[in-house]
Amino acid sequence: MQQARVVVIGGGIVGCNILYHLAKAGWTDIVLLERKRLTAGSTWHAAAGFHALNPDPNVCRLQAYTAELYDELEHETDQHIGLHRVGGVLTTSDAERWRVIKAEQARLEVLGIDARLVTPDEVKALCPIMETGDLRGGLYDPREGHLDPYGATIALAKAAKAMGARIVEGCKVESLSQQRDDSWTIETDGESWRAEHVVNAAGLWAREVGAMAGISLPLVAFEHHYLISERIETVANLKEEICVVADPDAGIYMRQEGDGALFGVYEKNPHEWARNGTPWDYAETDLLPNRLDHLESGLIGGFERFPSVAEAGIKRIVNGPFTFTPDGNPLVGPVKGAANYWVACGCMAGFSQGGGMGRTLAEWMVEGETSLDVRAMDVARFGDFANQSYVSRRAREFYEQRFGFGAPNDPPVSARPLKTTPLYSQHQQAGAIFAGVHAVETPMVFASRDFEEKPAFGRSNAFDHIRKECLATRDSAGVLDISGYAKYLVSGPDAEAFLDRVLACRLPKPGRTRLAPILSASGRLLGDLLVAQFEPGQFMLTGSGSMQDIHMRWFEAQRGNFEISLENATDTLAGIAISGPDATSMLQGIADCDVGAIPFMGCTPCVAAMAPARILRVSLTGERGYEVYCPPHYMNSLYAALLSQTCAANARPIGIYALLSLRIEKGHGIWTREFAQDYTPEMAQLMPFVDLQKEGFIGHAAITGRRDSTAPRTLSQFIVQTDDVDALGHEPIRLNGRLVGFTTSGAYGHRIEASVAMGYLDSEIEETEGFTIDILGTGYAARRSTEPAYDPAGARLRIE
Numbered sequence: 001m002q003q004a005r006v007v008v009i010g011g012g013i014v015g016c017n018i019l020y021h022l023a024k025a026g027w028t029d030i031v032l033l034e035r036k037r038l039t040a041g042s043t044w045h046a047a048a049g050f051h052a053l054n055p056d057p058n059v060c061r062l063q064a065y066t067a068e069l070y071d072e073l074e075h076e077t078d079q080h081i082g083l084h085r086v087g088g089v090l091t092t093s094d095a096e097r098w099r100v101i102k103a104e105q106a107r108l109e110v111l112g113i114d115a116r117l118v119t120p121d122e123v124k125a126l127c128p129i130m131e132t133g134d135l136r137g138g139l140y141d142p143r144e145g146h147l148d149p150y151g152a153t154i155a156l157a158k159a160a161k162a163m164g165a166r167i168v169e170g171c172k173v174e175s176l177s178q179q180r181d182d183s184w185t186i187e188t189d190g191e192s193w194r195a196e197h198v199v200n201a202a203g204l205w206a207r208e209v210g211a212m213a214g215i216s217l218p219l220v221a222f223e224h225h226y227l228i229s230e231r232i233e234t235v236a237n238l239k240e241e242i243c244v245v246a247d248p249d250a251g252i253y254m255r256q257e258g259d260g261a262l263f264g265v266y267e268k269n270p271h272e273w274a275r276n277g278t279p280w281d282y283a284e285t286d287l288l289p290n291r292l293d294h295l296e297s298g299l300i301g302g303f304e305r306f307p308s309v310a311e312a313g314i315k316r317i318v319n320g321p322f323t324f325t326p327d328g329n330p331l332v333g334p335v336k337g338a339a340n341y342w343v344a345c346g347c348m349a350g351f352s353q354g355g356g357m358g359r360t361l362a363e364w365m366v367e368g369e370t371s372l373d374v375r376a377m378d379v380a381r382f383g384d385f386a387n388q389s390y391v392s393r394r395a396r397e398f399y400e401q402r403f404g405f406g407a408p409n410d411p412p413v414s415a416r417p418l419k420t421t422p423l424y425s426q427h428q429q430a431g432a433i434f435a436g437v438h439a440v441e442t443p444m445v446f447a448s449r450d451f452e453e454k455p456a457f458g459r460s461n462a463f464d465h466i467r468k469e470c471l472a473t474r475d476s477a478g479v480l481d482i483s484g485y486a487k488y489l490v491s492g493p494d495a496e497a498f499l500d501r502v503l504a505c506r507l508p509k510p511g512r513t514r515l516a517p518i519l520s521a522s523g524r525l526l527g528d529l530l531v532a533q534f535e536p537g538q539f540m541l542t543g544s545g546s547m548q549d550i551h552m553r554w555f556e557a558q559r560g561n562f563e564i565s566l567e568n569a570t571d572t573l574a575g576i577a578i579s580g581p582d583a584t585s586m587l588q589g590i591a592d593c594d595v596g597a598i599p600f601m602g603c604t605p606c607v608a609a610m611a612p613a614r615i616l617r618v619s620l621t622g623e624r625g626y627e628v629y630c631p632p633h634y635m636n637s638l639y640a641a642l643l644s645q646t647c648a649a650n651a652r653p654i655g656i657y658a659l660l661s662l663r664i665e666k667g668h669g670i671w672t673r674e675f676a677q678d679y680t681p682e683m684a685q686l687m688p689f690v691d692l693q694k695e696g697f698i699g700h701a702a703i704t705g706r707r708d709s710t711a712p713r714t715l716s717q718f719i720v721q722t723d724d725v726d727a728l729g730h731e732p733i734r735l736n737g738r739l740v741g742f743t744t745s746g747a748y749g750h751r752i753e754a755s756v757a758m759g760y761l762d763s764e765i766e767e768t769e770g771f772t773i774d775i776l777g778t779g780y781a782a783r784r785s786t787e788p789a790y791d792p793a794g795a796r797l798r799i800e
Contacts, residue, residue: 017358028164062356082148102777250301519699579625
């Protein structure tokens with residue numbers, strides 16, 4: 001039996017990137033097993049363009065890293081990779097899209113990515129065969145381009161082998177089995193292997209390799225076409241190669257190919273391929289029959305934008321399968337419940353993302369954590385709900401909207417409704433507008449049953465409805481369905497010892513709650529939870545619902561020999577949050593305990609409306625408030641009883657939009673916005689909740705080691721003088737024209753009647769005036785607030 005520290009399965013652009021980056025990190029006892037030969041699968045027939053643009057900022061950074069890697073790779077190996085760094089431009093003729101493109105340029109500036117806005121005339125100079133008369137402009141990135149997929153893959157393999165890695169071609173993996181010491185036995189059609197780690201980078205066969213370990217991966221393959229034109233005289237006579245063009249108006253991309261053009265289409269109603277399993281005999285030279293009838297609308301729009309392509313005619317049609325995930329980003333990281341099993345798959349843009357995926361996984365395996373927040377690629381971002389039917393529907397919608405600019409209030413519509421809370425029907429009757437949050441139908445705002453919110457990057461037509469919810473919370477009470485919050489129950493003889501290790505705070509005493517940061521070994525944030533101890537040794541932790549699988553994976557990894565009971569109770573406990581001056585009297589009317597006696601940050605078990613409940617006196621809104629949790633089958637009667645109280649006459653249900661407005665006025669950060677793995681507690685102003693006197697928690701050594709240093713940036717709140725827009729996140733914050741920070745989120749504060757933004761500001765900045773924040777292409781004056789904009793003394797939280 002052959003031995004290796006790591007076995008990488010799959011020899012495409014992703015697998016070879018994994019091998020290269022592991023070797024570069026110093027792990028050289030590694031081997032890659034390829035079923036046929038390198039590039040067989042999706043890699044060989046890829047259009048092989050690369051770019052930085054992605055909705056997630058850290059995926060942008062990783063894609064920019066991938067683009068930079070190609071120069072280093074060609075120099076390192078002397079392997080020709082057919083690198084054409086010709087630049088790329090994203091164009092539009094639509095006024096709203098142009099605003100978004102201008103915002104994208106500002107975001108890329110924050111990320112350190114060099115891109116600039118260009119006029120229609122400049123677009124024409126970059127791409128002479130493009131019709132630009134109706135364009136608003138474009139976003140030009142000089143680092144974009146394309147390359148030879150075979151040459152790039154071989155160069156990575158060559159570099160990895162030079163550092164000691166091994167590659168075995170013609171070696172089909174047939175089974176995987178985990179041993180008692182968590183190592184893996186890999187049976188192939190040739191010899192057997194034993195490895196400490198297995199990496200599934202099997203591309204089109206990733207589902208099959210996952211199934212060998214009992215793992216279901218949320219992947220689906222779709223056919224994808226691109227066309228190569230005959231000779232175009234204008235192109236043939238150019239002295240310089242034309243740039244790569246992405247035209248979201250038509251849903252196409254274009255680049256030069258020899259004396260012609262390569263023309264790719266993301267069509268409506270794409271064709272799913274091999275839903276029931278990728279054939280093992282799919283070969284490295286196989287292509288699929290073309291379906292040009294499906295491409296008609298995309299081709300028409302593309303030929304209007306590039307008429308010379310239509311005039312030249314089509315020389316070749318390429319139709320090959322690629323794998324997609326529900327949100328279009330790849331699957332990377334360790335798999336919960338399968339020690340030392342890693343994935344790097346679901347990548348539909350391997351030449352943009354492969355290098356970043358390789359770097360990320362190598363860091364994760366070697367260092368134990370990644371240098372960037374990679375939640376947008378984390379395999380654990382999807383829950384068990386992501387079955388094959390869900391994946392097919394959601395991935396289809398992503399494919400069709402590949403070049404779309406989804407507004408923040410324009411969530412995906414496919415595969416919905418899937419999971420609903422007990423109050424879903426009541427919310428429908430009350431006119432709720434829903435979004436799927438981790439597949440849970442969550443009210444965003446309440447209007448009327450015939451109301452339709454229109455997608456917008458600025459303030460939407462739901463603005464007045466949000467205002468009513470915020471003011472009702474201020475003047476009476478707002479009731480929010482929080483059933484989708486993550487809930488974890490921890491008990492057992494070692495519950496306190498376990499939590500003392502994984503939480504950076506001092507644990508609360510029985511009957512109390514505490515904010516509880518989770519830190520990595522390097523002292524960066526992995527989560528922000530609330531921990532409550534209802535009875536001695538009985539703990540409940542609550543947090544972001546979208547993080548539940550990521551956090552459960554972390555908890556399980558730290559479990560060791562602790563004797564504990566650990567349960568993800570997200571689906572077995574429903575919840576509501578009620579806040580406002582009438583909250584106490586409303587809740588007292590249905591509770592058997594003395595609600596008014598619960599201290600701020602206190603908790604107690606209680607019977608409420610005959611339901612066994614857990615009540616916490618906490619609030620994210622800045623008003624006195626409570627969270628009430630009970631088994632789902634009691635929630636309808638509890639909710640009805642609560643709203644039937646005489647004192648509830650002016651109370652109303654509220655949605656997430658109102659919560660986001662209320663919390664930002666108070667300066668409260670939330671996960672994925674102000675709190676993320678990119679930040680430390682020092683940066684995020686969370687050090688008051690970190691107990692440095694408590695030794696032994698994960699991250700303690702890192703934080704104490706930097707006690708005397710200053711965080712590079714710290715979280716701040718801003719009042720922004722806008723008109724009909726609010727910050728979205730990652731907009732530049734400038735002081736006298738100089739970039740000094742970036743936003744994390746924004747909303748209109750209806751209680752203070754001003755737009756509020758939060759963001760990270762360079763720590764040496766002391767000024768409070770003179771700031772501007774760029775929002776959708778316009779700079780707005782902003783003032784830094786040194787205390788919470790709403791109720792800075794916190795009197796409203798303690799109002800009786």
